[in-house]
Amino acid sequence: MDADNNLFSPIKNRRAFEEVSLKIKALIFDGILKPGDKLPSETDLARQFNVGRQTIREALRILELSGFITVHKGGSGGPIIKDTILNTISALFLDAFRMKKMSLMELTVARLEIERVVLNYVMDSIDDSDIKSLQESVNRAKKKIENNIIATEENLQFHKLLAKASKNHVFVLIVETIMAAVADFLSRIRPDVETSNNVVEYHEQILRAIVEKKREKALNLLEEHLLEVRRRLQPFIDQEERAGGKEGDKQKG
Amino acid sequence: MDADNNLFSPIKNRRAFEEVSLKIKALIFDGILKPGDKLPSETDLARQFNVGRQTIREALRILELSGFITVHKGGSGGPIIKDTILNTISALFLDAFRMKKMSLMELTVARLEIERVVLNYVMDSIDDSDIKSLQESVNRAKKKIENNIIATEENLQFHKLLAKASKNHVFVLIVETIMAAVADFLSRIRPDVETSNNVVEYHEQILRAIVEKKREKALNLLEEHLLEVRRRLQPFIDQEERAGGKEGDKQKG
DNA sequence: TCACATTTGTCCGTATGTATC
DNA sequence: AGATACATACGGACAAATGTG
Numbered sequence: 001m002d003a004d005n006n007l008f009s010p011i012k013n014r015r016a017f018e019e020v021s022l023k024i025k026a027l028i029f030d031g032i033l034k035p036g037d038k039l040p041s042e043t044d045l046a047r048q049f050n051v052g053r054q055t056i057r058e059a060l061r062i063l064e065l066s067g068f069i070t071v072h073k074g075g076s077g078g079p080i081i082k083d084t085i086l087n088t089i090s091a092l093f094l095d096a097f098r099m100k101k102m103s104l105m106e107l108t109v110a111r112l113e114i115e116r117v118v119l120n121y122v123m124d125s126i127d128d129s130d131i132k133s134l135q136e137s138v139n140r141a142k143k144k145i146e147n148n149i150i151a152t153e154e155n156l157q158f159h160k161l162l163a164k165a166s167k168n169h170v171f172v173l174i175v176e177t178i179m180a181a182v183a184d185f186l187s188r189i190r191p192d193v194e195t196s197n198n199v200v201e202y203h204e205q206i207l208r209a210i211v212e213k214k215r216e217k218a219l220n221l222l223e224e225h226l227l228e229v230r231r232r233l234q235p236f237i238d239q240e241e242r243a244g245g246k247e248g249d250k251q252k253g
Numbered sequence: 254m255d256a257d258n259n260l261f262s263p264i265k266n267r268r269a270f271e272e273v274s275l276k277i278k279a280l281i282f283d284g285i286l287k288p289g290d291k292l293p294s295e296t297d298l299a300r301q302f303n304v305g306r307q308t309i310r311e312a313l314r315i316l317e318l319s320g321f322i323t324v325h326k327g328g329s330g331g332p333i334i335k336d337t338i339l340n341t342i343s344a345l346f347l348d349a350f351r352m353k354k355m356s357l358m359e360l361t362v363a364r365l366e367i368e369r370v371v372l373n374y375v376m377d378s379i380d381d382s383d384i385k386s387l388q389e390s391v392n393r394a395k396k397k398i399e400n401n402i403i404a405t406e407e408n409l410q411f412h413k414l415l416a417k418a419s420k421n422h423v424f425v426l427i428v429e430t431i432m433a434a435v436a437d438f439l440s441r442i443r444p445d446v447e448t449s450n451n452v453v454e455y456h457e458q459i460l461r462a463i464v465e466k467k468r469e470k471a472l473n474l475l476e477e478h479l480l481e482v483r484r485r486l487q488p489f490i491d492q493e494e495r496a497g498g499k500e501g502d503k504q505k506g
Numbered sequence: 507t508c509a510c511a512t513t514t515g516t517c518c519g520t521a522t523g524t525a526t527c
Numbered sequence: 528a529g530a531t532a533c534a535t536a537c538g539g540a541c542a543a544a545t546g547t548g
Contacts, residue, residue, distance in 0.1 A: 268534090268535070268536090269535080269536070270535090270536095299537095304536080304537080305536055305537040305538065306537085306538080307535090307536065307537070307538090308535090308536065308537085325545085326543080326544055326545070327543090327544045327545025327546060328544085328545050328546035328547065329545080329546055329547080330544085330545065330546080
């Protein structure tokens, strides 16, 4: 898109902290540095790369935000390879959603379509361990509902576990990302226990259909479930529409 | 997921540069700072936030990497709000793909499913301007092929333009993200002109079917097209499999 | 074209907080 | 509890880049 990943890219225009972060990233990509490994301290890195400590710090900030490392302070602390890159993608997606680059309407539409596709794969690739985690998640949710507590966390987890059962990491990432945005939204509107209960009941039925290998039934239940969710969200979608929700698309580059 | 977005979260445990970046982010979310606006210089920001310049710089690195600002040096330079957050998500996804958290196999599977769904929406929401850009993209590609040049860029663009025609920003983001990974892969294997030509011909047929409002035909063509792409990629998928492609899933937290 | 002011980029010295041993 | 090691943060200084007059 931009003049970015093309030939004839800048030769010397990179800043020092960018070079440092790229070099460390390359070590990770090449498997020389693995998750759990500890990087030298900032002072040591500065010496080894022959740059100042501030340069190292900015490089570490980049790697930290990108999800390649975490930094621990105190004795025997320092930066360690942590590989939480998938989380950071969800975080950025959430930012984009918050900036109204994407509307609630678009999100729910995409969610329905993608989860339908994912479920189709789940029917073929689910194993006992997946079923067990799903069952446990549903049970936890039911217990909460019995105690009159909303089970948002468990309900979102159900969909993430479902994606995991598809055994496709791309689906996992997409669903987790969408769920992060959904969670952010739900945390603001605080659904009532009755709504939460409705969700749990659907999840239970979907899980049963999956276990019984009834593909069509499972797909229909999921569709019903997500349409019901959408129906309950409709007031907020309308509200967003009225407020002139999606405006972006202004600047060009 | 993590202890992150809950009540009673840490009060003072955040690092100074995090607070600064969050404060600036909040100004952007609230619309007080808009794309194109110029932030004060680093020295001014340091004065205003009552921190050192190093702290400001680390905060700016975060905002830069997250896609909220870009930084220009020199007279009348400085940080400006740039809102390219969607691009940075693709970049991170690419990192994840490079780290073998996702295999080429998983990527092509997900791509086929998602593009099928997207096309279904495109059939309903496409307008003349979309058709025009798609046509132009195809024409550019054909011209390149005539001159015996591979048209990878244009071919990838076709799919991105298709996603845009769905008028759903979530789909756009997902497809652009997947295409960034595909582009990264293709840049390494360098397809021949014949393959590139095959792709262009499919795109032309798909576009014609869309214009003629033949939904089933368009969907079938897309499926054929992507299966053909997958067939040509199969050797590399096998190779990845043999090399023990996806290993990840080791560390826990 | 040529200085000049502005601003980022970078380095250094130093001080402080904090976690580990 | 004390020593150590480390990140965190501040302030001063200079170089490099870039737009302006």
